[in-house]
Amino acid sequence: MDFYKISKDSGKRISKFNSDFIMSRVIQTDKATNIVCMNLEENGIIGYHQAAVPQLLVVIAGEGYVRNDKEEYIKVQSGDAVFWEKDEWHETKSDKGLTAIVIESVELNPSLFMPLKK
Template sequence: MKIYKFDKESGNKINKFDSDFVMSRIIQTEKSARVGCMYLEKNGIIGYHQATVPQLLLIMNGEGYVRGQEEEFVKVQPGEAVFWEKDEWHETRTDNGLTAIVIESEELNPSMFMKMRE
């Protein structure tokens, strides 16, 4: 399990074409990718299971706790992305709810654009 940052501070200011925004790049794939949004309510859980393909979980709102094969959970919050390799066991829990975008693809390399959380 690796945790990356994609918060505003990790992004780049874009001003081409009279634009004014910050862009935090996340991922680029050449193979097909599935993208979904997960809504976990209070005391929600994505049960302990093996990833069928590499997975990137982007925390958008709320906060929660994630783990890989270790039994110790790590706190995650908005602007952080959790990456699990294919076949890696993992789990996500929340006390008060969270919303996350999940990207699944045979080819994911989050370190191409995002920095690891310190």
């Protein structure tokens, strides 16, 4: 389980087409990719299971806790991204609610685009 930070500090300023914003890349794939939005309500849980393919959980709102095969839960919040390798056991839960985008693909490699969270 690796943790990444989605932040404008690792982004690039875009000015093309009279634009003025910072774009932070998350992932790029050439193969089939599933992208879903998961909404955990108060006391919601994505149960303990193995990742069928590499998986990236990008927290966009709220906060919660994740774990892998260890019993220890680690807090995550908006702006955090958690990466699990294929076959890695994991679980996500939230006491207050959490919204996340989940990206699944055989070729995910978030370290190409995002810095590890310190």
